[in-house]
Amino acid sequence: MDSNRVVLSIVFLVLGFMIAFSFRVTKDDGDQGNRLTDRQWEQHISLRNQLIEQEEKNRELQKELNAKQEKVREIETSLSKEAQVFFNMAEDAEKYRMFLGKVKVSGKGVKVTLADGEYDPNEENINNYLVHEQHVFKVINELYISGAAAIAVNGQRIAHNSYILCTGPVITVDGYQHPAPFEITAIGDPEVLSSALNITGGVKDQLVNDQIVFSLEKQSEITMEPLLGN
Amino acid sequence: MWLPIMGLIIGAIIGLLTDIRIPDEYANYLSIAILAALDTLFGGIRAQLQNIYDEKVFVSGFFFNIILAASLAFLGVHLGVDLYLAAVFAFGVRLFQNIAVIRRIMLTKWSTTSKRQKKN
Numbered sequence: 001m002d003s004n005r006v007v008l009s010i011v012f013l014v015l016g017f018m019i020a021f022s023f024r025v026t027k028d029d030g031d032q033g034n035r036l037t038d039r040q041w042e043q044h045i046s047l048r049n050q051l052i053e054q055e056e057k058n059r060e061l062q063k064e065l066n067a068k069q070e071k072v073r074e075i076e077t078s079l080s081k082e083a084q085v086f087f088n089m090a091e092d093a094e095k096y097r098m099f100l101g102k103v104k105v106s107g108k109g110v111k112v113t114l115a116d117g118e119y120d121p122n123e124e125n126i127n128n129y130l131v132h133e134q135h136v137f138k139v140i141n142e143l144y145i146s147g148a149a150a151i152a153v154n155g156q157r158i159a160h161n162s163y164i165l166c167t168g169p170v171i172t173v174d175g176y177q178h179p180a181p182f183e184i185t186a187i188g189d190p191e192v193l194s195s196a197l198n199i200t201g202g203v204k205d206q207l208v209n210d211q212i213v214f215s216l217e218k219q220s221e222i223t224m225e226p227l228l229g230n
Numbered sequence: 231m232w233l234p235i236m237g238l239i240i241g242a243i244i245g246l247l248t249d250i251r252i253p254d255e256y257a258n259y260l261s262i263a264i265l266a267a268l269d270t271l272f273g274g275i276r277a278q279l280q281n282i283y284d285e286k287v288f289v290s291g292f293f294f295n296i297i298l299a300a301s302l303a304f305l306g307v308h309l310g311v312d313l314y315l316a317a318v319f320a321f322g323v324r325l326f327q328n329i330a331v332i333r334r335i336m337l338t339k340w341s342t343t344s345k346r347q348k349k350n
Contacts, residue, residue, distance in 0.1 A: 004285055009237030011292050015267050016238040018296075020245025022260045025252060 098149055101159040101227040105150045109222040110193045112139055115181035117211035129211035131180050133166040139184050140164075142203045146196035148186040150224050154178045155185075157227045181213075190218040255307065259300040262317050266295035269321040272328040279335045295321075 097103045114136065117129030140158060143151055151158045153173050165172040170179045186193055194216055197204050207214045252260070270292040277283040299317045306313025 005233045007285060007289055009233045011237075011271075011289060012234040013237035013241035013244075014292075015264075015271065016241025017245040018241075018260065018264050018267060020242040021248065021250075022245075022257070022264055024246055025257050025260065 095149075099160065101150065101157040101224075104224065104226050105187055106221065106223040107149070107187045108190050108220055109148070109185060109187040109218075110143075110190050110197075111217045111219050111222070112143075112184040112186070112197065113181055113213075113215045113217070114139065114184065114207065115213040115215075117213060130169070131171075131182060131212055133164045133171045135207055135210065135212060136164055136171060136182060136184065138203050138206065139197070142196055143184070143186040143188070143193060146188065146193050148188040148193060150187045152185050152224050154183050155225075157224055159227055185219075185222050185224070187222055187224065194218060258307075258314055259303045262299040262303045262314050262321075263296040265318060265321045265325070266299040267292060269325050269328070270295050272325055272332065276328045276331050276335075279332060 094103070098105050114131045116131055119129075136153065140151055140153075153164070156173050156176060156178070158173070162174050163172075167177065170177045171182070172178075196202070197216060204214055204216070270288070273291065274283065274288040277288070299314075299321065302317050303314035306316075
């Protein structure tokens with residue numbers, strides 16, 4: 001009977017060991033989360049769904065962002081175009097101010113000097129060798145036609161509404177009298193201006209025919225003060 | 231009588247204290263082996279109650295059934311057939327039958343005892 005007991009206790013020992021061991025192994029598995037309970041599974045599913053929803057939302061927002069960025073880029077492009085336009089306008093305004101004589105101008109140009117001819121005792125009419133306002137007109141018009149940006153007579157700027165009158169031996173420019181010789185300075189391309197004046201049968205020839213002493217000088221730096229009072 | 235229970239407790243303590251890790255796929259074998267062991271145990275109790283208990287049969291059956299069940303599960307895994315289900319089924323059915331027989335014998339014993347007590 002004693003050996004019976006011993007064998008039986010060995011059998012129970014093995015059984016107990018196996019049950020306990022198996023219990024522990026199964027518990028460990030549960031702890032590791034390999035075997036999910038229904039609730040955990042549902043939690044997983046709902047979390048996954050949330051994640052998917054979030055990602056979809058993200059994608060939509062990303063698309064929206066892209067569209068907005070596209071819009072911003074378009075606006076920027078139009079802004080830059082507008083800036084270009086404004087820049088051109090500012091340039092135009094500057095140019096017009098220059099033409100109107102409201103700003104100081106400096107640059108390359110030519111200087112034309114018109115002087116009365118030598119006194120000639122044989123000539124009874126003194127007007128034949130004096131500089132008249134139409135001579136000045138001719139020179140000024142020719143210079144403007146050839147692309148002069150600004151013109152001054154004896155240092156006085158000519159504006160769009162300037163007038164030149166012949167008052168006896170002198171001429172009046174915008175109310176200021178100027179005696180001969182007249183120095184007409186023009187800012188522009190010196191080559192173009194001088195060749196325009198020197199053209200055969202052109203202004204220079206006509207003036208020389210009228211007994212006027214005509215001299216042309218290219219200058220690299222001419223500065224004109226703005227007109228005062230307008 | 232206390233020696234087997236002592237053995238059970240000591241075995242359980244050893245099982246809880248051992249820190250051997252076995253892979254997940256072998257956990258199945260272990261549960262099958264436990265099932266076989268329980269089946270044999272209840273078979274032994276039934277035999278005892280029916281007075282046909284043989285220690286050699288019991289002990290050899292205990293270990294042999296455990297090994298057989300585990301190897302059946304092993305074979306099933308390697309064949310791709312869930313053979314351990316066969317073992318679970320067979321041992322499960324026998325377990326229930328054994329327990330049912332034990333219950334009836336106990337009932338009979340209990341009723342005869344109470345009758346005898348009434349007679350007395």
